[in-house]
Amino acid sequence: MSVLLDISHIDMEFPTPKGPFTALRDVDLKISQGEFVSLIGHSGCGKSTVLNVVAGLYQATRGGVILNGKEVTEPGPERAVVFQNHSLLPWLSAYENVELAVKQVFGSSKSKAEMRQWIEYNLDLVHMSHAMHKRPGEISGGMKQRVGIARALAMQPKVLLMDEPFGALDALTRAHMQDSLMEIQAELNNTVIMITHDVDEAVLLSDRIVMMTNGPAATIGEILEVDLERPRHRLELADNPLYNQYRSKVLKFLHERHSKPDVPIKKSAQPKSSSQQAAANAKARNAQKEAVEDAA
Amino acid sequence: MNTTTVNATKLAGFKLPQLSEVFNGTLVSGAIRLVALPLAGILAFLLLWSITAQNIDTSLGKFPGPAAVMEQFNSLYDEHQRSRNKEQAFYERQEKRNAERVAKDPNYEPKVRAYTGKETFLDQIITSLITVMSGFLLAVVIAIPLGIAIGLSKTLNSAINPIIQVFKPVSPLAWLPLVTMVVSALYATPDPIVAKSFLVSLITVTLCCLWPMVINTAVGVAGIDKDLINVSKVLRLPALRHVQKIVLPASVPMIFTGMRLSLGVAWMVLIAAEMLAQNPGLGKFVWDEFQNGSSNSLARIMAAVLVIGVIGFLLDRGMLVLQKLVSWDDSASQ
Numbered sequence: 001m002s003v004l005l006d007i008s009h010i011d012m013e014f015p016t017p018k019g020p021f022t023a024l025r026d027v028d029l030k031i032s033q034g035e036f037v038s039l040i041g042h043s044g045c046g047k048s049t050v051l052n053v054v055a056g057l058y059q060a061t062r063g064g065v066i067l068n069g070k071e072v073t074e075p076g077p078e079r080a081v082v083f084q085n086h087s088l089l090p091w092l093s094a095y096e097n098v099e100l101a102v103k104q105v106f107g108s109s110k111s112k113a114e115m116r117q118w119i120e121y122n123l124d125l126v127h128m129s130h131a132m133h134k135r136p137g138e139i140s141g142g143m144k145q146r147v148g149i150a151r152a153l154a155m156q157p158k159v160l161l162m163d164e165p166f167g168a169l170d171a172l173t174r175a176h177m178q179d180s181l182m183e184i185q186a187e188l189n190n191t192v193i194m195i196t197h198d199v200d201e202a203v204l205l206s207d208r209i210v211m212m213t214n215g216p217a218a219t220i221g222e223i224l225e226v227d228l229e230r231p232r233h234r235l236e237l238a239d240n241p242l243y244n245q246y247r248s249k250v251l252k253f254l255h256e257r258h259s260k261p262d263v264p265i266k267k268s269a270q271p272k273s274s275s276q277q278a279a280a281n282a283k284a285r286n287a288q289k290e291a292v293e294d295a296a
Numbered sequence: 297m298n299t300t301t302v303n304a305t306k307l308a309g310f311k312l313p314q315l316s317e318v319f320n321g322t323l324v325s326g327a328i329r330l331v332a333l334p335l336a337g338i339l340a341f342l343l344l345w346s347i348t349a350q351n352i353d354t355s356l357g358k359f360p361g362p363a364a365v366m367e368q369f370n371s372l373y374d375e376h377q378r379s380r381n382k383e384q385a386f387y388e389r390q391e392k393r394n395a396e397r398v399a400k401d402p403n404y405e406p407k408v409r410a411y412t413g414k415e416t417f418l419d420q421i422i423t424s425l426i427t428v429m430s431g432f433l434l435a436v437v438i439a440i441p442l443g444i445a446i447g448l449s450k451t452l453n454s455a456i457n458p459i460i461q462v463f464k465p466v467s468p469l470a471w472l473p474l475v476t477m478v479v480s481a482l483y484a485t486p487d488p489i490v491a492k493s494f495l496v497s498l499i500t501v502t503l504c505c506l507w508p509m510v511i512n513t514a515v516g517v518a519g520i521d522k523d524l525i526n527v528s529k530v531l532r533l534p535a536l537r538h539v540q541k542i543v544l545p546a547s548v549p550m551i552f553t554g555m556r557l558s559l560g561v562a563w564m565v566l567i568a569a570e571m572l573a574q575n576p577g578l579g580k581f582v583w584d585e586f587q588n589g590s591s592n593s594l595a596r597i598m599a600a601v602l603v604i605g606v607i608g609f610l611l612d613r614g615m616l617v618l619q620k621l622v623s624w625d626d627s628a629s630q
Contacts, residue, residue, distance in 0.1 A: 057526055075529040087523035091545045091624030100541060104531045135624070155531075 010063035041212030080152035142173035360595035376416040424577035431501025443513025468504035493575035505558035516550025
């Protein structure tokens with residue numbers, strides 16, 4: 001398969017008063033047309049930075065991003081972003097939010113009627129036709145995220161960038177949204193880069209899972225090819241040994257080899273009395289358990 | 297409520313509201329809160345006012361109580377009616393005279409002279425309202441684009457901020473002599489469209505409205521959610537469309553906060569400026585009455601004070617209604 005998007009050896013440094021802070025070092029990834037890639041890693045490891053560089057919102061300090069043979073220098077609708085907190089304009093209805101994007105991208109190539117059809121088609125794709133004239137304040141979090149996805153899809157992007165799109169949703173809504181996304185992906189064959197910290201989500205949706213090491217100077221630790229038949233169904237996969245193998249591989253990477261480095265540092269930083277120590281240990285164990293459950 | 301009626305209602309299968317429910321119910325408590333309590337407050341104020349007023353002796357007689365002020369309201373309205381009748385009579389006479397002269401001499405070009413009677417209380421109210429609204433609108437036209445520009449550009453903000461910070465605390469009344477002189481010097485046409493005094497008051501109001509609006513607009517624009525800015529970047533919205541579609545709607549709540557603040561201050565400042573500069577308006581009315589020093593003067597000034605207060609309140613409510621009409625968030629729901 002030909003390479004659509006080449007993230008080529010990017011370094012990212014942010015200036016701080018104490019000198020430059022290296023967020024990313026030598027992140028190198030090639031993505032083919034129609035591929036669904038997840039970026040997974042602990043929070044603060046620079047996943048969002050990678051996405052923002054691809055989106056063109058940040059400029060890499062070294063290296064660059066090449067889309068279809070052209071270097072990415074600024075943001076643009078061919079790399080549509082679905083933001084974590086939907087980022088809909090609160091004063092516009094769902095329809096008008098999508099319309100803003102469609103007018104901007106297809107204003108000169110589509111007629112008014114075609115544009116209306118296209119907006120409605122995209123809202124229908126995310127099952128939002130029934131509430132398309134409601135404002136973001138009047139619909140639920142899941143519905144807002146659907147509209148955000150419709151807006152991104154309506155730009156007909158070459159690459160769809162999703163920054164923890166379902167992170168703020170409850171588990172049931174999230175599952176529902178994941179199924180919707182798989183349907184859409186099967187229909188449109190989009191190229192997608194998705195940031196997630198949910199192991200199940202990553203394995204369920206992705207063709208490849210890119211696991212990132214902890215920052216500073218984060219980079220790609222491992223890449224896991226997920227070779228599961230599509231269409232995938234979460235209930236059938238639950239008993240699939242291959243699926244569970246992928247899951248545990250990602251979990252092992254995140255929780256054994258690259259567990260959050262600041263947890264042990266905190267523990268050893270302050271010597272405590274034995275009872276306090278025990279309480280702290282219990283707390284840490286709980287936190288770890290929660291983290292695993294979170295991921296599961 | 298006696299037992300028989302209770303039994304009767306039970307038998308009928310529906311429940312009448314109990315007396316206690318009526319009193320505790322939201323409907324009644326709402327009515328008490330919205331109507332009865334403010335009414336009680338006003339009554340208490342009137343009582344306190346009339347008692348206190350009786351005990352204050354000034355060189356112009358006793359301090360006016362509510363009754364005296366009410367009387368002056370009536371007399372001010374009568375004066376206004378009389379003045380209007382006089383004006384009408386004046387124009388009728390003039391028209392008649394002109395018609396007669398034209399009949400005598402077809403080449404005569406009739407001259408129409410404006411009526412130059414003393415402005416009544418109502419005229420002064422209208423003058424003040426027109427002045428404050430014109431000055432306010434001029435400030436809106438200047439301040440909002442400037443505020444948006446400052447909010448969008450950090451460079452511009454750094455450049456202009458010191459000037460704003462220095463001029464913001466200056467009372468517009470301090471500008472008044474300068475404005476008067478500059479208007480007199482620059483606006484020297486033999487046939488002015490608007491009176492000089494009007495222009496002076498207007499510019500003073502504008503100067504006073506400008507700063508809160510510029511600052512609030514700039515803060516609103518600078519504080520727009522970064523994600524919304526990113527949406528605009530991803531869509532590659534051109535600058536003008538970015539302002540129109542993202543910046544302006546997003547900062548509407550802050551812009552309106554600035555507008556409401558300014559209008560409130562502008563109304564207060566205008567009255568003071570009119571007093572100080574003897575420009576037509578409610579301020580001049582107050583000052584004239586003070587200089588007049590008749591036995592009615594204090595009551596008339598008190599009437600003007602009440603009118604100034606009511607108009608200030610209505611202006612603020614009006615802005616709130618406008619804000620509710622254009623605003624997408626619930627910042628205006630209070």
